[in-house]
Amino acid sequence: MGATAGCAGALLALLDLSSPLRGPLVLFFLLAAPGFALAPWLRGLDVRGRAVACASGAVVVNLFVAQAMLALHVWSVRGGVAAVGGVGALVFLSALARRRRHRTPSGGTP
Incomplete structure (x- = not known):
């Protein structure tokens, strides 16, 4: 349900479609996408600590992207x-690649 809402928000923004749900869905995407992408990197934390760290990381990613785009004079919604x-996808794929690289064969020793 959340992934669908986030994807809908991203599509509404990327296709520049006007809808009363555009603002809340885009906001949800901007907070959820980087937060969920960071979650695999934080497996050692308990649930509450992971939630706080993911939310904080999502805010940091959003601020970094906004600052970089403003500094380069290429800001657009x-x-x-x-x-x-894109940053969220790269972070998530790097976590998957790290997990795959550190996985040992089922019959061997590490």
Whole structure:
């Protein structure tokens, strides 16, 4: 349900469609995408600590993207949504690659 809402918000922003749900869904995407992407990196924390760290990390990613786009004079809503989605995808894929690299064969020893 949350992934669908986030994807809908990103699509509404990227396609520049007007809807009364555009604002809340884009906000949800901007907070949820980086937060969920950071979750695999924080497996050692308890649930509450992981939630706080993921929320804080999502805010940091959003602020970093906004600051970089403003410094380079390329700010746009569509570009910001795409950049946050891209950073989130890179963080998530790096966690999957790390997990795959550290996995040992089922019959061997580490």
